[in-house]
Amino acid sequence: MLDFSQGIRKLHEALRSGTTTPEELLNQSIEQIEQKDGEIKAFLRVNDVTARDRLKGNAAASNSFSPKHLLDGIPYALKDNMCYEGIETTCASKILEGYIPPYTATVAQKLDDAGAILIGKANMDEFAMGSSTENSSYFPTKNPWQQDHVPGGSSGGSVAAVAAGMVPFALGSDTGGSIRQPAAFCGVVGLKPTYGRVSRYGLVAFASSLDQIGPITNSVEDAAIVLQAIAGADVHDATSAHVEVPDFTAKLTGDIRGLQVGVAPEFFADAMDEGVRQRVQEAVQVLKELGAEIKPISLPHISYAIAAYYLLAPAEASSNLARFDGVRYGYRSQNAQNLLAMYSKTRSEGFGKEVKRRILIGTYALSSGYYDAYYKRAQKMRTLIRQDFEQAFSQVDVIVSPTTPAPAFLLGEKTKDPVTMYMTDMCTIPINLAGLPAISVPCGLSQGMPVGLQIIGKMFDEQTILQVADAYEKTVDFAAVRTAHSKEAK
Amino acid sequence: MTLSKADVDHVARLARIDLSEQEEIELAKELSAILDYASQLQEVDLDGVEPMSHVAGQQPVFRQDEPHESLPSDIVLKNAPDAEDQQFKVPAIMEG
Numbered sequence: 001m002l003d004f005s006q007g008i009r010k011l012h013e014a015l016r017s018g019t020t021t022p023e024e025l026l027n028q029s030i031e032q033i034e035q036k037d038g039e040i041k042a043f044l045r046v047n048d049v050t051a052r053d054r055l056k057g058n059a060a061a062s063n064s065f066s067p068k069h070l071l072d073g074i075p076y077a078l079k080d081n082m083c084y085e086g087i088e089t090t091c092a093s094k095i096l097e098g099y100i101p102p103y104t105a106t107v108a109q110k111l112d113d114a115g116a117i118l119i120g121k122a123n124m125d126e127f128a129m130g131s132s133t134e135n136s137s138y139f140p141t142k143n144p145w146q147q148d149h150v151p152g153g154s155s156g157g158s159v160a161a162v163a164a165g166m167v168p169f170a171l172g173s174d175t176g177g178s179i180r181q182p183a184a185f186c187g188v189v190g191l192k193p194t195y196g197r198v199s200r201y202g203l204v205a206f207a208s209s210l211d212q213i214g215p216i217t218n219s220v221e222d223a224a225i226v227l228q229a230i231a232g233a234d235v236h237d238a239t240s241a242h243v244e245v246p247d248f249t250a251k252l253t254g255d256i257r258g259l260q261v262g263v264a265p266e267f268f269a270d271a272m273d274e275g276v277r278q279r280v281q282e283a284v285q286v287l288k289e290l291g292a293e294i295k296p297i298s299l300p301h302i303s304y305a306i307a308a309y310y311l312l313a314p315a316e317a318s319s320n321l322a323r324f325d326g327v328r329y330g331y332r333s334q335n336a337q338n339l340l341a342m343y344s345k346t347r348s349e350g351f352g353k354e355v356k357r358r359i360l361i362g363t364y365a366l367s368s369g370y371y372d373a374y375y376k377r378a379q380k381m382r383t384l385i386r387q388d389f390e391q392a393f394s395q396v397d398v399i400v401s402p403t404t405p406a407p408a409f410l411l412g413e414k415t416k417d418p419v420t421m422y423m424t425d426m427c428t429i430p431i432n433l434a435g436l437p438a439i440s441v442p443c444g445l446s447q448g449m450p451v452g453l454q455i456i457g458k459m460f461d462e463q464t465i466l467q468v469a470d471a472y473e474k475t476v477d478f479a480a481v482r483t484a485h486s487k488e489a490k
Numbered sequence: 491m492t493l494s495k496a497d498v499d500h501v502a503r504l505a506r507i508d509l510s511e512q513e514e515i516e517l518a519k520e521l522s523a524i525l526d527y528a529s530q531l532q533e534v535d536l537d538g539v540e541p542m543s544h545v546a547g548q549q550p551v552f553r554q555d556e557p558h559e560s561l562p563s564d565i566v567l568k569n570a571p572d573a574e575d576q577q578f579k580v581p582a583i584m585e586g
Contacts (some may be wrong), residue, residue, distance in 0.1 A: 102565045238551045307528045363505040366497035377531045379541035435545030455532035
């Protein structure tokens with residue numbers, strides 16, 4: 001059996017040399033899901049029949065398989081807020097139950113074109129609103145590292161599927177940390193690209209000015225390979241950027257000598273977990289020993305990021321989720337006699353608690369008399385946060401921070417108080433507000449749970465954050481920690 | 491900032507979400523806590539700061555005004571809870 005965590009390149013080489021076949025990889029993925037997903041619950045739906053059919057279609061072209069792309073024949077999972085023609089897409093919400101998209105998201109189309117095989121749709125917080133995957137309307141997902149802990153969210157299913165070895169990679173979406181935070185909690189790599197780097201066409205919108213799709217993988221190189229396949233401008237998404245797509249693997253040399261690395265005290269809150277603080281400080285020391293120059297910088301406004309975000313993201317959500325009205329798709333309440341009652345009962349019965357909460361906060365922030373005090377002030381704060389980063393990036397190449405202020409928490413621990421749950425995203429939210437790329441890479445353990453190091457880059461400079469993350473990963477060998485942990489667990 | 495049950499009721503009507511009495515009481519508390527937290531934005535002097543309109547300063551994107559093929563209506567209607575004669579069907583808009 002090939003271990004998916006050894007990386008996409010190794011799997012590709014095994015396919016090329018004929019020591020494995022796409023069927024074998026697919027079978028392994030399905031077996032792993034059968035063995036583990038009863039407990040972990042990463043998948044909402046496994047589409048093994050569709051996957052096998054697709055594989056047959058590919059294999060029909062030639063008898064002996066020879067991969068045309070690094071991802072050719074590699075199975076993967078898609079977060080359930082991305083559409084794939086003919087495969088149910090629910091955003092883990094009752095309101096979209098039974099929705100079969102008549103079209104495919106650009107990212108999934110690009111992965112199809114590369115030959116990757118979609119194996120299933122991964123669990124998530126309903127409409128990507130949450131930090132623990134406990135807001136799924138179907139069931140919570142468990143952290144494969146330790147199952148009484150949350151996997152993080154909202155891309156908790158995608159991350160758990162990768163961390164548990166069920167798929168070599170998955171796609172998630174990140175509006176305030178939903179790729180990086182769960183990646184940190186489960187000890188894998190998660191990359192949020194620059195706003196506009198990846199097309200959002202076919203991603204069910206949560207907060208359109210913040211949402212971005214990105215890879216969840218076992219290694220930094222894998223993240224570069226998957227980003228390469230999904231990046232680029234798209235006629236179907238006017239916010240996708242017409243910026244050249246460089247070779248994301250080109251700088252993965254391990255050499256970061258002379259790079260300027262910024263560290264901001266504002267990312268290290270007094271209340272943060274001591275183990276996380278230590279692991280991140282050790283990581284900074286590793287970067288220094290690799291020849292990077294460490295510079296103190298200041299980001300004075302990022303402490304206001306959560307306040308701004310929890311007005312802006314719900315405001316956008318209240319508008320985006322207006323489309324779920326029981327008319328064109330999904331659930332419709334049968335308890336209504338007229339149109340208005342049909343709308344409000346459908347939405348009342350179809351949306352979960354957190355989604356209602358956010359729609360209401362957003363509606364309030366945009367409503368007459370409160371717009372200037374809330375929405376507009378938050379947009380002004382967003383400008384200041386972006387300027388903080390611009391200022392900092394005039395002095396450094398990347399900024400490093402913890403991905404989360406503490407490691408994964410227990411299931412049920414933070415569901416009572418929304419604001420406490422929101423705080424878990426304090427290090428990731430500022431990056432979405434500023435539109436920047438950032439990657440989370442494992443940097444050790446605290447309280448026996450994985451810790452994430454966040455590396456933030458300049459607009460459209462994913463190359464350099466990948467370079468730093470890769471050099472760090474090659475030096476610390478978290479894979480050994482992972483192997484030791486899984487042996488211990490057995 | 492404290493939201494009353496009546497405030498929640500008003501916002502819920504704007505958002506077209508039906509709430510039970512119990513939900514309104516709970517949400518009044520929870521939404522007030524979120525607004526309390528957000529009130530720290532009121533401490534900062536934001537006079538003269540331009541509100542952000544696009545994170546990368548992107549300019550409007552233009553394309554040729556050319557018709558493209560749309561999805562066939564039977565495929566679009568497939569997901570509808572109720573449809574008739576190639577149209578979405580909804581409950582009566584007018585009473586009586």
